[in-house]
Amino acid sequence: MEPLVQFFYILLPFLRDWPEWLALTVIGIVAALLMFGFVAIFALFAIWLERKVSAHMQDRIGPMEVGGWHGWAQTIADTIKLLVKEDIVPENADRILFKLAPAIVFTAALAGFAVLPWTQDFIPADLNVGLLYILSVSSFAVIGILMGGWASNNKWSLYGAMRSASQMVSYEIPVALALLAVVMNAGTLSMRHLVMAQSGNILDWNVFNFFPLTAVAFIIYFVASLAEVNRTPFDLPEGESELVGGFHTEYSGMRFAFFFLGEYANMYVVSAIATTVFLGGWLPPFEFLSFIPGPIWFVGKAMTMVFIQMWLRWTLPRLRVDQLMYTCWKVLTPFSFAIILLIGLWKVI
Amino acid sequence: MKQYFKNIYEAIATILVGMGVTWRHLFTRAVTVQYPHVKRELPERSRMQLFVDMDDCIGCMQCQRACPVDCIDIKTIRAGKEEDLGEAGNGTKKKLHVVQFYIDMAKCCYCADCVFPCPTGAIRMTPEYEFITYDRSSLLINFSQYSDEERAALEERERKEKEAQAAAKAARLKAAEEAKKTAAAQKDESKSE
Structure with missing residues (x-):
């Protein structure tokens, strides 16, 4: 039985008396709503945090007015503004594709949440190919972006979408290879088993495995995942200073909000993968800290990774297109291949 | 490599x-400063909104003449002989009713050229910079302390005075003419004699 279903049966024993199909449907819907709620709240928090981090890194203080304490309600106000705005579709746009694109981008981001292991017991779907699933689903977002850029019938959007396609497709490779280095050792693709294989203290985490090989793999994964989710310094698809807004130039209101939500959900997903695969998931760094529940560790580690993403964003300028491709094909890819080879040799010898 | x-x-x-x-x-x-809550102290002599202290203004119109953008519009009426308008801060006697002292802050270029010629220091730049309005006409400020009725009365008085003066002048001219005529007539008479 799925760990999630067991978890719910323990939590709510009366579900056992229900017919199985009904119980499963209810559990599925509740889990999906939980995930959606988490994404929405996370995005609200992360956007506020991003504005605060960026402000303080530039010696400003950022939003201070809405909600009282340090403008905590600013993003809520912004969301309400976006929701009540007019939904504009350009006259010459391909209406169906235009309207579908944000939904696809957001769905791809949300689908990644299906296999994130929050604790040993709470994982929406414990697939035995969890990592493979999450990689394939997250690359689905590129279709949405390409669709949005094409359907907008705008040169900036199309440029952004084309860049996004080339970038995301290229960076899939180092992402997959860097994760493969770990999977080779763990011998499983299930997110849950990947974490369970790292139990122990901080030195048993995969980052410190085969030191320094997996640490380098971790850095490669992190850099490539930044490009995967179109974050600065790899935000060429948006490139507001050159492409107006990239693929979402023509989007406004609700649909723009969904692109944004998708971007922030993706940030969390890639950070959560890094946490699961390299940083020991829900496990505490030391045995004596295990009284703190797993989800707090998991979210805490993922939030730290999200913070580092923001930190990098406000440190580095945007790369040029050729530098982007150079970094991917001539640096990250060869290095990840080398790491796979070296880990293989280490295991054999 | x-x-x-x-x-x-x-x-x-x-x-x-x-x-x-x-x-x-x-x-x-x-x-950064959280502007509406915290205001940064402006430097000394910063040039913001103009202010005129009408107790000091003697209506000499130096500022109006100095203004490069013609944003000051003054109208004065001479005080009567027995009227005492008091003195400006530096002791200069006030001889004019300043019935209108318009400053159009929408036109003002904040050069402060009007401030320096002022003999009594009545017009000056203040550090007040928050005077936005919804209507451009509200930027036209009248510093004069005379009400419309007072102004109308003064204007009426001036008009009458001028009329009287003109009448007196005409009378004087006429008298002179008469005198001339009589003088000429007398001359003629004396010649013919």
Whole structure:
């Protein structure tokens, strides 16, 4: 039985008396709503945090007015503004594709949440190919972006979408290879088993495995995942200073909000993968800290990774297109291949 | 090959240096001011909204003449002989009713050229800079303390005085003419005699 279903049966024993199909449907819907709620709240928090981090890194203080304490309600106000705005579709746009694109981008981001292991017991779907699933689903977002850029019938959007396609497709490779280095050792693709294989203290985490090989793999994964989710310094698809807004130039209101939500959900997903695969998931760094529940560790580690993403964003300028491709094909890819080879040799010898 | 590894090393090293810089700035004090709540003290002699102290104004119109954009519009009426309008702050006697002292802040270019010629220091720049309005006409400020009725009365008085003066002048001219005529007539008479 799925760990999630067991978890719910323990939590709510009366579900056992229900017919199985009904119980499963209810559990599925509740889990999906939980995930959606988490994404929405996370995005609200992360956007506020991003504005605060960026402000303080530039010696400003950022939003201070809405909600009282340090403008905590600013993003809520912004969301309400976006929701009540007019939904504009350009006259010459391909209406169906235009309207579908944000939904696809957001769905791809949300689908990644299906296999994130929050604790040993709470994982929406414990697939035995969890990592493979999450990689394939997250690359689905590129279709949405390409669709949005094409359907907008705008040169900036199309440029952004084309860049996004080339970038995301290229960076899939180092992402997959860097994760493969770990999977080779763990011998499983299930997110849950990947974490369970790292139990122990901080030195048993995969980052410190085969030191320094997996640490380098971790850095490669992190850099490539930044490009995967179109974050600065790899935000060429948006490139507001050159492409107006990239693929979402023509989007406004609700649909723009969904692109944004998708971007922030993706940030969390890639950070959560890094946490699961390299940083020991829900496990505490030391045995004596295990009284703190797993989800707090998991979210805490993922939030730290999200913070580092923001930190990098406000440190580095945007790369040029050729530098982007150079970094991917001539640096990250060869290095990840080398790491796979070296880990293989280490295991054999 | 050497260059390749050197590039990678430099990229990582410089990124770490950059991250160190941003990390330090994360904890430095913000340099911005939360404007409507906190206001930065303006420097001395900053040139913002104009102000005229009408108790000091003697209506000499030096400022109006100095203004490069013609944003000052003054109208004065001479005081009567027995009227005492008091003195300006520096002791200059006030001889004119300043019935209109318009300053159009929408036109003002904040050069402060009007401030320096003022003999009594009545017109000056204040550090007050929050005077936006919804209507451009509200930027036209009248500093004069005379009400419309007072102004109308003074104007009426001036008009009458002028009329009287003109009448007196005409009378004087007429008298002179008469005198001339009589003088000429007398001359003629004396010649013919």
